[in-house]
Amino acid sequence: MTLTLLVTALGLSALSGFVGLFAPRTRLSDILSAILMVTAACFGFGAALPALFTETALVTAFPWPQAGGTSFGIDALSAFFLLPVFVMGALGSIYSCAYWPASKHRNAPRMRICWGLLISSLGLLVCARHAFVFLLGWEAMVLTAFFLIVGDDNSQQGRRGSLVYLVASHCGTLALFAFFILRMNFTGSFDLSEASMLDGSLPIAGIMFGLVLMGFGIKAGFMPLHFWLPEAHAYAPSHVSAMLSALVLKMGIYGIVRAISITTHIPQTWGLVVLALGAASSLLGVAFAIAQHDIKKLLAYHSIENIGIILLGLGMAMLGRSLNNPLLLFLGLAGCLFHVWNHFVFKSLLFFGAGAVLHATGTREMDRLGGLVKAMPLTALFFLVGAVAICGLPPLNGFISELFVFLAMASSLKTPLGLVALAIPVLAMTGALALACFSKVFGVVFLGSPRSRLVDKAHEASPSMLVPMAAMALLCVFLGFFTSLFVPAIARIAAIFATDIDVPQSITQSFPFVPLQLVFALLLVLCCVIGIGLLAKTLRARRSMVWDCGYEVPNARMQYTAASFARSIVNMFRFFTGSQESVGKIEGHFPLPAEAHDKASEPVLDRLVLPGFRILEKASTFVKRFQKGVTQNYILYILIGLLCLFATLVPYDQLWKLLAGSQ
């Protein structure tokens, strides 16, 4: 029953885009595919929710004769990642009805088809139990996401961003192919379940772990494999950026979790490596984020930071497995997985909000916006909820998952690996930097007064854009209060992740949900009470000038811009981010106009990857000698090839016997 629902859901979502081909360029096609996608999501929920809360894992055959029969199925871990897939699919297609309507965009049919195929390939990938099915889903995801990122073919930056994404993803897929083939050689099967466990203490397992980190790491986007992320997110349409950030990155995390779950005897170094990667990604990710001026690039770098936090939780879970410590395992895994969900919720909310701003004003540059809260009050409110959630502030859901990660790291104090707790101040600093970053974004974009004329034509987002944002904001609050409902699911996933460690009930119940709910409720109640106390006076409030130090004509250009707000923090991290600042000279009594520039670049892409590819290009120019376009040369190559092939057919041993016998 569950599997039937799952197959129906995957099939419906794949078909949802094709429906729009019957009535192109009209609103009807948008609405039809949105309805189909929502129906597919309902079926998907029906399949995933029971699998999340029941014990059994269901597996069925996926017909692939040449591979000797493959399988796919659903268990608690797959269901955990499947739920966000369908939620995102449904909400994203509702959002794109207004954001990328068929009446205004020529390629809307292609976008809808690729969206549907992307959702079903994500579902297939998460439910795969055989390497071939997994790779099929993975490749389909990479290709459909590529077509979605390109969006409007007209922008050169969009093409470059999508090409970098494609090449990076395929480098990762190459590593994945190597991983699966090596695994087949050592375990004899391509299965992704307990049937093919590998001992982690073998040296070859270390190489395989490196391949896993490379392959899934490029997709997950932790440092230093993150270089494709910022451009792809910034230039893609906003619902596609939301999908990339919320789901596609998490498929890298899913892959790492699945690969670790089918390995036994994990050495401690693996957990420490993942922890180090997580700490570096979170701190450097937010340092890069704070230097950006483009809303979507900033959100993209923030995704890197949140992937770092997820990796910190995963690293603690892996250390829990190595040290045979169920508390570390549970807390780390809960932090990792809950942060996957929470990041999905608030990052898609923020990208939808950024898309609404882009749709209304036509620009992503923060320094040209300002005062949008008056034209777009609801969008601003939902964006504020997303910003508070992403900073990990109570009473929303970001705090719960960060608390899990903090507790996991603090619990390591009782183990011999106590120095691991040094990651806690790193995470604390990351949290403070994230607060700086998002107060900057919200303040500069929505508050104050408009910094340019682009804000004049801003209008509130249409209902089909507001509904997904409202749903995500409500989900933030709901998960903040009621995450305890999903703890049994985490316990089940812990059983899948670490088959040899049993997490007792006492540990799964040990997280202090009840005091937290009490504090959150008191917080909201106190705020309401004080607000109501002030209400009478506020309604009669007088308006007056803001303090301007006696200057007669203040204007909007005198406000703090995003660059000025973040300048001192950016200076602290200039060594890592490579951002450059040039300030024009103001000299003399009647100075000429001068400009100040602040440029944020992507150092790994510009200094490592692109020069590396250029060196490869130069090194392979010798091949040009063989490809001059002269047909006679090509015929010669064919002749040589044929001669070599014939040479392999000669029975050498008989010839040798003949020659030796005739002597």
Place this chain on the structure above:
Amino acid sequence: MIGAIIHVIVIVTVPPLLLGLINKFEASLVGRRGPVLLQPWHDLVKLLRKEVVLGKGTTWIFIAGPVASIASMWLAACLLPLGGMPPLISFEGDFILFAYLLGLGRFFTVVAALDTGSSFEGMGAARDVRFSCLAEPGIFLGLLSLAKVTGSLSLARMLGDTLGAMTFALAPSVVMIVLGHFIIMLAENFRIPFDDPKTHLELTMIHEVAVLDHSGPLLALVQYTQSLRLLVTASLIAQLVLPAQLLGAALLNAGFAAMILILAGCVGLIESILARIKMARLPHVLTAAILLCGSGFILIMR
């Protein structure tokens, strides 16, 4: 039940008294009589009676700023033990909730400052978040060391049991942590040597300028939150240095009150003696505090 009510009464009424004490002490150091002890309370009541004046172009976020900071600060105060009185809400890991509640207040203060659209508040907001980035790791390092010493992750046991659980060899580490926390306390409360609470020169203020345009009841909330923040951050240190095992509950309360008075006296003394450090050097002082707490942590981990 009675203890909880007394706890709530203390955290609601004492903070402005603490501020009045510091002002009185500073005045007596320079030979003045100084304002009445209850002057901050008189000021708060006067401000609450005034009308609300909002800046042109500000929105509901301007009001949300002070409201969110006072609500989060009160809840943070509920998480702390005060002398012999246990905290109202306590669980393993509540020190993280404590730090993030302070962060919630800071977020809304900064966002309310940016709402005014004035460059002064923007400057204050930028400085506020910049120094908090450096203060957070220090607090966490100090609290982590206490967690290692006491083996517990709840503030009540971390602060109460440290002196009892530690050996003599760990004493220098605890001293370093107390010093580091004291520097961070001065930074969080924007006192000398980080910021002069009495100055209103626009280019030199940090926190004062972030809340420059609040007036009337909103200013009352802001000033009250300032004093409550002082009590909360001082309690972290005061509770730490009290030997909880040796004293009974009543003596603990008296000792706690005495420690708070001593800390207030230190703050007043530093304000009267030192001048404010150059703005460019302030990150160095905070880094010194991080290093102090970090060295304490590493020594304890050995």
